[in-house]
Amino acid sequence: MNDLHYISSEILDIQKINEIISKNVKLALSDEAKVNIEKCRNYLDEKLQSQQEPIYGINTGFGSLYNVKINRSHLSTLQENLVMSHACGTGDVVPQEVVKLMLLLKIQSLSYGYSGVQLNTVQRLIDFFNDDILPVVYQQGSLGASGDLAPLAHLTLPLLGKGEVYYKNEVVKTNEVLKAKKWAPVSLKSKEGLAMLNGTQFMSAYGVYILIKAYKLSYLADVIGAISLEAFDGRKEPFSHLIHDIRPHRGQSLTASRILSLLEGSQIINQPKKHVQDPYSFRCMPQVHGATKDTLKFARTTFKTEINGVTDNPNIFVNEDEIISGGNFHGQPLALALDYLSIALAELGNISERRIFQLVSGLRELPNFLVNDPGLNSGFMIPQYTAASIVSQNKQLATPASVDSIVSSNGQEDHVSMGANAATKCFRILENVERILAIELFNASQALFFRTPLKSSGFLQNFVDDFRNEVSFVEQDRILHDDIEKAIRFLKCCTVADEDCFMI
Template sequence: MGHTNLTIDKNPLNPEEIIKNLLSNGKLFLGEEARKKVRSCRQFLENTTSRGAIHYGINTGFGHLCDVLIKPDQLEQLQENLLISHACGTGDFIPDHISRIMLLLKIKNLSLGHSGVREELLDFMVDMFNSAAAPEVYEQGSLGASGDLAPLAHLCLPLIGKGRLNWKGAKWEASKWLSKIGREPIRLASKEGLALINGTQFSSGFGLDAVVRSKLLLKLANLNAALSMEAFNSHLSPFHPQIHQLRPHEGQMVVSAEILNWLTGSDIGSRKKYSVQDPYSFRCIPQVHGASYDNIKYVYSIIETEINSVSDNPLIFPEEGLILSGGNFHAQPVGMAMDHLALAVCELASISERRIYQLINGHRELPICLIEDAGMNSGLMILQYSAASVVSLNKQLASPSTVDSIISSMGQEDHVSMAANAATKSWKIVNNSFNVLAMEFLTAMQALDFRKDCELSNELRRIKKDYREIIPYMKADRVISEDLEKTKVFLNRLLENWLMNDAI
């Protein structure tokens, strides 16, 4: 796999190229145009503050303390204190790759030239990213307004020699890591601490990873649907284009066409059928998967806009001579989008579990529990239990986060988004749903081995052959979780191949 390097400049980034950069251990480079904008913004800020103008967070306290003026000789200490005091997260540490997505997004945010940071700070952050270091960031602690304060403080502590990070397979104290790479901690200048922790990069980092993964899971769900249809000997009429022309939701039409494409060359349309029509989990695949497609597309557009935006405060406009205090740090757009994503992906898992249930029930000349000598063997009976358990957990997690708000900062911050909670729980739903889809894939493959005479499409036949080279047909009971873990490895490779080859 070649390296996918990224140049941070005026051009927008898309979520897939960021994930490709991480998967390929690519590097970041700061473009010259971005450097010019950063230098211009910093110079304007310094000129303005040297004349004694008062601006929030630059020479004042923060939050409820916004009316407290800070002396000029205390401005640097103010910024360092901000990072230290706001680093109060708790819970589990987030995955390293999410930490690195956060760092990349923060670099992109600051490079747009409206935050007032120095070029040397951005260079330091780029060097940290390119070293493959991942600061330790706690999962819990952000309200998703005033930015993702606590997690971003933890992300940026290593810049000033504090906190911890993961590097080259080991945990490092930031001070020792800096010594190892021959760097000194950076002294933050005015506005820089605030610029580092103001923003939505925790929520949007989890959101970015979740929405790219969701696009891949939708493609996997459509592949699963085709395999399960083959095994269940389903009707093709629900996928006829004329049905969907009468209700032309984009997702419905796209999903129907994609599944027919998976089935091109199959004899499923000419086989003898066992019923007049199929259960909803087969017959309504275009409508259910299609609705998820439409929601995922919407969420993707929100995340793509967010990661290419400036989300700190106050914002600096050198050409207009303005420093404006606003609310771009409020992560309501991301939070509501992630609540939508939770529902979309939940449904992919929910209907997938229903197809597992139908396949193991002993219908349509398939043996009950998809096993020989059922009774002596339990086959895939309990696999459906496991799938149902995960689907139920997803439903509990899917309760929207953004309907909640808890007042903070002595009433100054009286409405917050809870976007961080929306993002992390939706990310968990995505991972849970992958487990369910892997269960359906395993089930469909087992069922297909009882359809000896069916003719699969070339693509489905190839996938089945590759899978059976790793996991053989189950003739008698064995430890299914071992097969499931191997199935997940197989599917993750398939998904990564789709991503790297732009097949989503």
């Protein structure tokens, strides 16, 4: 892959974005993007010279102040005041990985030539991206409707030489970085502050980050679920294509096929079984994991549309000689997708915890709590408690944000999406699911030991052996927090091939 990605009208998908971020690819504007940006800016400058009528956000106030006309000599000050006044974020900081995605998605949106920004404004955003100068942005403050106003204001402050940035693993004042780089602050022209602040890049960046990681966790849920099935001495018949051909949900069929493939060559799965059926948490993995896969596909389509669109306001149509104030900044499509994704991810954790519960219950000739001398040793009793606690928190976090709204800006902004809250809640659920799956792997690898001398498939056995290099077999009680943290790190560092990860 080239070490340079040209911003153009080429469609961005999450797989392409994952390549850009994971391989630290640098950005540059294509000739097409430069022409689009300059053509739109020149049109706007000429329009302001020839037209006296108010144009929302360009020579008027904002929100409920839309009727206040602003003198031409104050248009640059208007935009800088907008950025500073809207930088009202609070709470925890946004992870740097998400901020970098915000920069990428804002650059992409501005490149289409409907926003009226200067070329050097977009170029400075690219400089920030390429040099890993990442604005400090806060999680709380967006209603997800006028765009992500507060978060995007914090993303924009460094253009003006204000605010703070992450640079060389430290939080520093932006003006210090600009001085070191010998860069002058950007002087915003008419419309530019609004172009930066209006947009859905906070919600979108979270959504893209969540999707990239959710695809990986979806794959790992199948792998870890298959290990649990082996450890529980489960049956393979429920994964037969005959079952899934007559109820052909794509995700269901894919899950069943994948698990059968993962089990290929296993001595455990092919040994005679004493039991006729397995509990739902094993038998219905195709149906439950598969439904989550189908949800990922829906959310991926929604976010693909969003990140390849223009979401600021007003929009400038040079060829049609129109400047139109609309509502592309409204995050309702994203809010609904994020809520749906939250529920789907929470269910991956829910069914995982049920498998953990079955493994520690002393069934199928496994020892109580998966440890020798139960009673003297509590073994894996409490990791199941921990998983149950996290699952219940996910149920609370999965309550939809998109059904909520609250009036703002003196009633001018009377319906909002709450998509930003949906995004940050979904992010927490994602992290929780990773922890639950790590606990399941910890339990399943312990339980699998008790099937010795029979072996699982080559793939699953190698996966468990790799895990064993990080987390050893539990002979007697020890501080299991340390093991759980190692298990979480193992999953974080686990590499999944793109053809497995994004094949849904």
